[in-house]
Every structure is written in C-alpha cells, then in structure tokens.
Amino acid sequence: MTTISNFLAPDHQRCDNLFAVAEAAAARGDWDNAATGFVHFQNAMLHHFAMEEEVMFPAFETRTGMTQGPTAMMRSEHRQMTDLLNQMAEAAARKDSDAFLGDAETLLIIMQQHNMKEEQMLYQMADQVLAGELEELIGRMRAMD
C-alpha cells in the first residue's frame, strides 16, 4: 500500500541525487551542466514543497487541529531553503563557485536535517492520522506537476 512515508521519502532521495549532480558540476567549473543540473534540482525541490504545503500539510492540520505544530515548522524551513535556492541561482548565473558551493553546503545540512525530521516524525504521524484518506491525498499529490 502506498503511504505518505513511502511516497514522499523517495522524493527526498531524488532531490538529493539532483543536488549531487549540480554541485559536482559546479565544483568542476562546468557551468553549463551546473546551470541545467541546478534548474532540475530547484524544480524538484519546489515541486516537493508544493506537494506538502498544498495537499499533505493542510490535510494534516485539518485532521489534528494543529496549525502551529510541526507543519508550521516545516513550512518555515521550506522558506529558508527557498531563499538559499534563490541565492544559488544568482551565484550560478554569475558563475561564482565560492558563493554557489558555500550555499550548497549550507543547504545540504538544512535539507538533510529537515528530511530526517519529516521521515522520522511527521510522515509517520501523518500516515496514522490520515489513514482513511491516504489514497485520495496521494492521488492529488501525484497529479501535481
């Protein structure tokens, strides 16, 4: 059966892979591939945030009545990561490898801690409280592009 955990956690992995490709290209000074790699990575991240913020979080908040709980935290970390992604896009446009790689390093740490909290806590809570509507929610997330 598809659950929030096994639908959204592999998407973290996908983002990680795209991150590694873009970062490696920038570290080599290969800005053509870094730029395209980065666009793929940024789109994957924003798509992941959107699935959570538009579908999964609202359902969780409605069901639990917690709007100031874990989801608020996750949303604010999404903002933090979006800011870093924007800075990286500017650095990629300037071909500024120190700025790009410095922000990449920072983003990676935030991203990994964030993913860990989602995978070890929020997704598991969501799978429990949203047990009755999993199929519908995952269908809606799948339909987003």
Add this chain to the structure above:
Amino acid sequence: MSKPASLSLDQAPPITVPLRFFLTAPLFAITAALLLLWQGPDLFSSRWNPALLGATHLLTLGHMGLTMLGAIMQMLPVVASAPMRRPALAAALVHTLGTGGIVLLCTGLAFTLPLALKFALPILGSALLLFAALVVITLRRAMPHNMTARAMRLAALMLGATALLGLTLLSNHAFGWWLQSREALTNLHLTWGLLGWVGILVIGVSYQVVPMFLLTPPYPAKITRWLAALLFILLLALAPASHSPALRILLGSLLAAGFAVFALTTLRLQSQRRRKQPDVTLNFWRGGMISLLLAVALWLAARVIPALDMAQSYNPLLGVLMIVGFAMSVINGMLYKIVPFLVWFHLQSRRGPSGPKVPNVREILPESRARGQMWLHFAALGSLLAAIFLPASLTYPAALLFGASNLWLWLNVILASRTYRRINGLIIEASGHGAAAPQIMK
C-alpha cells in the same frame, strides 16, 4: 499527542554554548605540545611518568573531552527532539568547572602536586558526572528508534564510569594511599574512556553525519541496531574479567572485531558517496578510520606475538593511534562542519527579512585554511608515530608540528567566531536604525 519539537532557533542553544567549549579545547592540545617540548624524549620513558599522565589528560579531557561536551550540548536538543532546560547555565557550569578541574588535574599529575589533585577531585568529578546525568536525563525523551540517541546515552554512561574510575585512581595520587589493583583499574579506565566514551560516541554520531554530509547510503540496520549496545556490554564485562586473562582476550578480540566492522563499514560507505568533490572533513574521517584499524591490528598482533606486547614502543603506539590518529582526527574534522554552519545558522536566524547579508559557510571558514591545518595534523600524527622509534631526532619536530597544527585549529575557530561577532554587530546596528538602514547595509 505531544507536540514534536522543532530544530528552530527557539530550540537550538545560544551559539556561545558550544563555542565556549570549541574555543578552549585547542589550547589544551597546544599545552600538551609544550609539555612534550619541555620533557623531550623522556616523556614516553614509562607509562606512569607523571608528565605523560598530564599530557594524556590534556588531550583526552582537555582537547577531546571539551570538544565532545560542546558538540553534544549542541546536538542534544535535535537528537532528543526536545529542548534542553537552561542550556546556557548548564554550559557555563560544565565548562567552568570542567576547565578548572582539567587544569588542576593536569598540573597536579604532571608536577606531582597532591594539593592541586585534592581540589581537582570534587571539581572535575562534579563537572563530568553532572554532564553525564544531564545527557541521560535529556535523552529520556528521545524517540525510541533514534539510534544516535541510544549510542549517545551509552557513551554518556561510559563517561560517568570512566570518570568514577579516574577519580578512584586520582585519590591514590592525591592522598598517597596505595591502591592495590592500580594497573588493572588503569587499564579498565583507559579502555572505557577511549572505546566506551569516545568510541561509542563517534559510532553514534557517524550514523547521522556520515550519510548526511556525504550523501552515502545509510549504515546497515543490523549495525545501527546492535553495534553500540554490544560494545557497551563487552566493555562492562571487562570489569569482572580483569582476573581472567583468557576471558579478557576473548572480550578484547570481540571488541576489536566490532570496531573493525565499524571502521570498514564507514570507509565503504564513504567510497559510495554521491558527493564526490574533495572534502576536508572526509579526509579527516578517513585518517581517523585508518588509525582505528591500525590500532586494532596492532592490538591483535600483540596477542599473537608476545614480543610485541613486551616492546617499549607498543603502548605509546597504541595511545598515539587511538588518541591523535582516531579521536583527534574525527573531532577536528567535525569541527569544520559544525562551527561554520552554527555561525551561519545563528546569524541567518537573527538577521530578519532585510538585515545585512550573511556570509556563507565557505566565507566563514575558507576551505584552504581547513585544508592546510589538516595536512599539518597528519604530518604531526606521522611524526609522533615515527618519534616513538627515533625519539632522539624526531621528538622535538613532532612536538612542534603537533603544537602548530592545534594553534592553527584554534585560529580557525577564532576566525569563525570573530565573523559571527562582526556580522552580529551589523545586525544589531541595522535593526537599531529603523526601517531604512537594512537597505543600505545590503
């Protein structure tokens, strides 16, 4: 349902909590280098040489211990999924008592000053036991399947046990009563300290940071679930086994196998990393894992070849490999991930939506500086190992390299904390100048 805690700033302790530990620790390693310069080749003449005992604790407690305490204080809220109570007060107590106690212990040991040791006993004892209790109590709230939390708890228990044994041994020095089983107790003390407290902590932290920083596959579940607990039980069993050499060798071999599995798994995962570019921390960790494997191999070889066990170089080699090679390399590498990130994180969260620009982690601590210090560290390690065989010609160069490496590490941590203070000053200024100022600052 309890509200899961966040990793936000309201949960992270103030940056001064870990930084005060990180800024003091390298000074103790520099002092150890000075002690080696002063004593020269005689330092390793006997394992009971007072100056050697002083130098050992400058490193194990002063350098490694303080850094690990600072890092744990920082990580604890994340690992426990709950904020720590009064972190600044706890850090001030543990840091002040700990630093004072370590200074007293090391001067007392190195210069044979029983009075200093009498003061060291209660001061250092309360600092370490308070800290161990704090960790165990805070981690009660951790998620049961968080393997890092489990290992951290076991390591803290080992720290408590190591400290209690150390205090017992110390009372012998302080009050001059003759402790009957001094050698057996010392062996237990150093094994629990290096393998239990340091080793199990490094294992638990690796589960989290190796995959995270390098994008490697996770450690196999069999390892994360069992290894730390198994090592803990084997280490405990060493206590009643101290009168049975055969049992001790059996337990020792199992411990050696456990640490070898950990080191080999870590090296394998690191080679499967998805982040391929050069990384200073990765090199530090590889050096640490190789040193650990060499120590394991040396210990096993000495069980098979009795002449090795008898050799004068055997104990110093094992000590340098475990302390400088394994523990200090790993800790040094971790500092280069923790310190710049913390500076960035605290500045970023304080700056508000339109405050001054926050430098990124590479601007806070340039890679070239970390890399240079790393080479110096490995040069110091190599020359310390060589000096054990060629003491007359190599002891002084080794001491100089070791001192220089730790001085450079200290300067790197200072550089990062200066950047924090400078930008934080700008943030305060900008918020004081009303709405127009932040635009100008940008």
